[in-house]
Amino acid sequence: MAESNRAHIDQLNQAIEELEKQSVELRDLNSAYSEIASLKNEIRNSLELLQENNAGLSNISAAIDTTLEGFQKKVDEMYKDNKAFQKELDASIATRMDKHKSDIQIEIRNEGAQIQRALETTLNSNFNQLDSRMKDAFEQQAKQFNILKVLLAVLMVLTTGAVVGLVLLNIK
Numbered sequence: 001m002a003e004s005n006r007a008h009i010d011q012l013n014q015a016i017e018e019l020e021k022q023s024v025e026l027r028d029l030n031s032a033y034s035e036i037a038s039l040k041n042e043i044r045n046s047l048e049l050l051q052e053n054n055a056g057l058s059n060i061s062a063a064i065d066t067t068l069e070g071f072q073k074k075v076d077e078m079y080k081d082n083k084a085f086q087k088e089l090d091a092s093i094a095t096r097m098d099k100h101k102s103d104i105q106i107e108i109r110n111e112g113a114q115i116q117r118a119l120e121t122t123l124n125s126n127f128n129q130l131d132s133r134m135k136d137a138f139e140q141q142a143k144q145f146n147i148l149k150v151l152l153a154v155l156m157v158l159t160t161g162a163v164v165g166l167v168l169l170n171i172k
Helices: 003-171
Strands: none
Touching: none
């Protein structure tokens, strides 16, 4: 009987040791799952940030489109105004052509060059400002994208490590 009790005690001790080993493995597995959940939340947050930045970039793009439409309207108005001015000037020139032909031609050339220079200066300035804004926005998004790539690489390494660890634990 004593041997039978001893055998039962040994079996209980083995069962308790096995339960302790499984408890440690389960604690390690829960820790790995917690880290994966944390990384998942970080990736989700990074994705939300990227989406916000994309929305911001879309807003900038829309603003640029609106600005360009405004510029186009202004250019069209200037073109119409210039055409109207040209018609008036042509009518005036026709009546005074005989008297002041060379003076009028010189004046027209000067006015046209000044208008062209003013338009070129305005357009160049506005396009430079738009280019600068777009470069800043793209640089900011590129930085955030690099951060996301690093986070994704870290997540992949941690996930691979966790899977390898789990496989090794299951093999043992």
